Amino acid sequence: MSGTVSVALRASIRYVDIGINLSDLQYSGVYHGRKVHDDDRLHVLDRALQTNVTKMLVTSSSLHEAADVLNLCTRLAKESPSYHNLLYSTVGVHPCQALDLTESQSRHNMSSAEYIAQMDELIHKGISLGIVKAFGEIGLDYDRLHFADKEAQILAFKMQLDLAAKHNLPLFLHSRAAAHDFKTILEPYLAKITRGGVVHSFTGTVEEMQELLDLGLYIGINGCSLKTEENLAVVRALPLSRLMLETDGPWCEIRPSHASFKLHLAALESRPQKPSSLLPYPLVKKEKFTPGSMISGRCEPCAIGLVAQVVASVKELSLEEVALAAYQNSVDLFGLEEPQNID
Template sequence: MASTSEAAANPLLAGLNAISNGNSPASARYADIGINLSDPIFRGTYHGKKAHDDDLQQVVQRALEAGVRKMMVTGSDLMESKNAIKLAEELPGLCYATVGVHPCSAMSFSKHEAGPDALLSDLSKLARDSRDSGKAMAFGEIGLDYDRLHYCDKETQLIYFAKQLDLAIDLQMPLFLHSRAAATDFERLLRERLDKLPKRGCVHSFTGTLEEMQALVAMGFDIGVNGCSMKTEDNLAVVKEVPLERLQIETDGPWCDMRPSHASAKFLQDGPEMPKAVKKEKWSKDEMVKGRNEPCAITLVAHAVAGIKGVSVEKVREQAWRNSIRMFGLGEAPP
């Protein structure tokens, strides 16, 4: 917990005192295992333009008040991995990082000024150092995305997913994985290395089919669920079948928010009340921004999953917490 002197030196730490001050539900504890908290949008900058003041402190405060106790900040390339680690340093005990290059950013290997091997070496050192310092808990976000080939072609994605998996074997960190419309290649590359990846990992923001989910679970991987995982009736049918002991929950903010148009909306009619949201042009530090997903919204994810599965929110919340701590640690003793 942040001391008074630490909080005074770093305003972001002030929010951590909410837990000890009794400003959050005593029984609630959530781990948001996929949150892009280092994105400039949480500092008031949208598409390179400043729209309002930096409100990261208020975002963190709302998360704490909702019961979020752990956040794993996603690294999507070398720079964003460094930014995630910086947040883990600024918010110790609450934030942890992942280190890796997202498939949509895989072109960065060929564009690296010293070449692809140098970038792999830099990633390895960053992951190893931040792992050993307790700041990084997973290697990722790595994987394949054939839905967005305009960002990176298939061949390049395949090459650097394989190379990063080989790096993960050396690092022996749990994986934080991404798969979109690429199940066959994704599973093949994992299976080829499965016996060398005993810590497995979580396939986050899952939107695949029932058969794809079952294959991943059979291989020993957990399934991460957020708003994008519950858009359609087919999505709901898959989420219903994810074994609770292999389920993790996340927001993937600032994206993947839960919307009234989603199939999951029917399970939120009596859901938890969220803070008021306004357009960014009418921003207030005490209100959410419309269209910008926040970690406090993980309560909606848990509520929808509970409704889909026909179990209590408490059961979903507690099992997901235990699963995340089991796999990633997040500064806690394994359950």
């Protein structure tokens, strides 16, 4: 294959995927509550390594998931030298899961204060292992108020920012259709959270991006950040010094309906397939899974080069320039050069 594949596999290029939901059940072969194929996480990780993904930040959306993710990262690092210093994690409650914190008494028979205390304990443990590198995924999502209303989201956001200030971990942030409230709540805390953070999977306007840059934050770009021409304008205006790359797998793949798809058409040539077909792996439906195959519609870290290629095309820069900037930004913010302590 040519085009994106050849450049994505250059040995000189390294990637950090700052957002991968590795604990998602799709990587266990479970879709909509139904077991379809075997767990293939190790294949997912091996494909990532083969496509020059050398660091991954595994995100979490609740206390329970954060504990599971920390255990997963620790176990995999112990099982194989290939996975040592590869997987890092976050601790935080996603805005769509805000009720897990604000209604913890009815859900988990513990007060919100006890919930926060357990998060605090988990963060201490994860930091001592050299695995927990960010506080998140936290923020506001007004597009999905059916999961948690504004009041609950704002309360959970503030409670977690109070804890984040104690640890001064970089923030892994989420903002959807909530730019004003997001900035108003976050800005005062940044005087204490001096390491800043990244607003991942950014889909806002150029003006909203600039407000975040003015706060000293980074911007995470994935397939969902590349859907529309307005999204591409944001990428065009985003300084390399504030860029990070991610897949947000198993979500946020680049699709034929996205504005960014046309930037891959030359490499796709005459094949009416998805950009993921540019990767050197079999692409099959989940029902036809075979070991080593990618699943159609399920995004993986190995696809991060496709995101990088779009960013490079939009900004009229080389892939190497884009990849190097995003890599260094990610390593510097999260401290990913520090060795893990899992022995």
